[in-house]
Amino acid sequence: MSEYEPKLVCFSCKFSWGYLVDEDALSSKIDNWVPLICTGKIDAAHMLEAFKAGADGVLILGCPEGDCHYQDGNYEAKKRVYLIRRLLEAVGIEKERIRIELSIDPEGRRIVKLVEAMRQELAKLGPAKTSPVRERKPEQPIATRGGK
Amino acid sequence: MSKQITINPITRLEGHGKIEIFLDDKGNVEDAYWQVVELRGFEIFCLGRPVEELPRIMPTSVAFVQLPITWHP
Amino acid sequence: MAKPKTVICWLGSCGGCDEAVVDMNEVLLRVAAAVDIVLWPVAMDFKYDSIKRMKNGEIVLSVVNGHVRNSEQEEIAKLLREKSQLVLAFGACACLGGTPGLANLATKEDIFNWVYRDAPTVVNPNGNYPQATSSVNGKTLTLPEFYDRVYALNDIIDVDYYLPGCPPPPYSVMYAVNAVLEDKLPPKGSTLAPHRALCDSCKRNKSKPDRLSIKEIRRIHEVEADPDTCFLAQGIICLGPATRDGCGEACMNINLPCRGCFGPVEGVEDSGAKFISAMASILDAESDEEVAAVVDQFIDPAGYLYRFSVPASILQKSRVGKQTTQQRGAK
Numbered sequence A: 001m002s003e004y005e006p007k008l009v010c011f012s013c014k015f016s017w018g019y020l021v022d023e024d025a026l027s028s029k030i031d032n033w034v035p036l037i038c039t040g041k042i043d044a045a046h047m048l049e050a051f052k053a054g055a056d057g058v059l060i061l062g063c064p065e066g067d068c069h070y071q072d073g074n075y076e077a078k079k080r081v082y083l084i085r086r087l088l089e090a091v092g093i094e095k096e097r098i099r100i101e102l103s104i105d106p107e108g109r110r111i112v113k114l115v116e117a118m119r120q121e122l123a124k125l126g127p128a129k130t131s132p133v134r135e136r137k138p139e140q141p142i143a144t145r146g147g148k
Numbered sequence B: 001m002s003k004q005i006t007i008n009p010i011t012r013l014e015g016h017g018k019i020e021i022f023l024d025d026k027g028n029v030e031d032a033y034w035q036v037v038e039l040r041g042f043e044i045f046c047l048g049r050p051v052e053e054l055p056r057i058m059p060t061s062v063a064f065v066q067l068p069i070t071w072h073p
Numbered sequence C: 001m002a003k004p005k006t007v008i009c010w011l012g013s014c015g016g017c018d019e020a021v022v023d024m025n026e027v028l029l030r031v032a033a034a035v036d037i038v039l040w041p042v043a044m045d046f047k048y049d050s051i052k053r054m055k056n057g058e059i060v061l062s063v064v065n066g067h068v069r070n071s072e073q074e075e076i077a078k079l080l081r082e083k084s085q086l087v088l089a090f091g092a093c094a095c096l097g098g099t100p101g102l103a104n105l106a107t108k109e110d111i112f113n114w115v116y117r118d119a120p121t122v123v124n125p126n127g128n129y130p131q132a133t134s135s136v137n138g139k140t141l142t143l144p145e146f147y148d149r150v151y152a153l154n155d156i157i158d159v160d161y162y163l164p165g166c167p168p169p170p171y172s173v174m175y176a177v178n179a180v181l182e183d184k185l186p187p188k189g190s191t192l193a194p195h196r197a198l199c200d201s202c203k204r205n206k207s208k209p210d211r212l213s214i215k216e217i218r219r220i221h222e223v224e225a226d227p228d229t230c231f232l233a234q235g236i237i238c239l240g241p242a243t244r245d246g247c248g249e250a251c252m253n254i255n256l257p258c259r260g261c262f263g264p265v266e267g268v269e270d271s272g273a274k275f276i277s278a279m280a281s282i283l284d285a286e287s288d289e290e291v292a293a294v295v296d297q298f299i300d301p302a303g304y305l306y307r308f309s310v311p312a313s314i315l316q317k318s319r320v321g322k323q324t325t326q327q328r329g330a331k
Helices: A023-027 A044-052 A073-090 A109-125 B051-061 C016-022 C026-034 C048-052 C071-083 C092-096 C099-105 C108-118 C170-181 C203-207 C271-282 C288-295 C301-305
Strands: A008-013 A033-036 A057-062 A098-102 B003-007 B017-023 B029-036 C005-010 C036-039 C059-065 C068-070 C084-090 C133-136 C139-142 C146-151 C161-163
Touching (some): A023 A033, A044 C271, A057 A073, A057 A109, A073 A098, A073 C288, B017 C139, C005 C016, C005 C071, C016 C059, C036 C048, C059 C071, C059 C092, C068 C071, C071 C084, C084 C170, C092 C161, C099 C301, C161 C170, C271 C301
Parallel strands (some): C059 C084, C084 C161
Antiparallel strands (some): B017 B029, C068 C146, C133 C139
């Protein structure tokens, strides 16, 4: 197997993250980036699907506490992440592999930095121990904008 | 020429098994083996479950699954 | 005209589903009169060889219960699929993997080491473990290969219909039997149970407040549950919102919360993930500390969320084995 390159899926809410820059330009700098409207839309199933599809980690970037356009979408996302972590521990996936950050970054510069920082942590953790049946193809992206 | 008779599955009981019978040249039973052909690991996967949930998990090992919750017609 | 050939066969099963068939009581006599049962190991003495000699499609309906965990179970599942026009996955194990699917949270090594070496009652001085082939007194004996994980039936063969439940309730079985006998089956791939969630018909539903909001999670022995109030409203985990309706609230009627044996509602693949989303929305917590504190009370997430459905879940199997007692130093 070729050298391990951690794959990270990053969801971010367009209301707070990267909305001042051109999305296409930013997406060329971030692999597996899923900008969407409201992290509250990320179902627990989507988070698990990312791992099943080959992600070694999931990063969710939501709006600051109290600033969600839909009132509590970001809180819902946070609660789901904490619950998912308990489940992931039970199946042998370290809880550090899924993170949620609630903050604001209009120009999207922090997105790139946060993704890179988490990829380095994932590099230390090693590949996620998800389904052994699945064949990993390193060059295949896990997630693309505008649909799976 | 000795012969082997396989009875598979054994029937009319709860459980999975087979019986292998080995006959000698005269056609008498020389050896017979009964084998259980399933294993699930209930004792292992019950570890870590809350104890108050066990009464609804353990009965699913052997057809007492209806015991805690007898169906009302 | 010959009666349609029918099979009722168990794979990795406890026998409860066969019992559910028998629980049809007198109706079973009507079924027996209408069909020709050619394999039913718990009740009749047919062998697999007689099935192997049949033509493909000669069996009209195979009702298969139980999960697949070894090579013989896989072989029989595939044999029945080949010889049958219709295959019905009967019960939680066939539909989702069942409670034995919880073994996917451990490893084959964990199980074998405990059963054949570490359990306190084991007497195995030669350290014999089951082998696929072994030689005893010059005779060759074979055992099925024990797989690394539990599979639901549709992981192994193409399934035509699903009848969920642990076990499926008698009226549910009768409905399915009638549907087959009268040729009134829904489209292939259907689950023969209502599409909506259990809450839809639960009598406690009326007691739910407009916005469910709980600060604490309670285990079923920690509180005397009120028999008329929604369990979730009392802080007791109940998988009703994420579980398909149709069981008649057998558990609720004896004051026990739902554990999800009917599987996900129509259109959902993973009921546990849906329940996580539902649960998140009823937890009254905002700050990191509050959320961490209440989530910590959710003690056995995999066991609550996927009691019957680990093999059918998105994450399927865990590769990391649980600590054996030997490692914990208990021996």
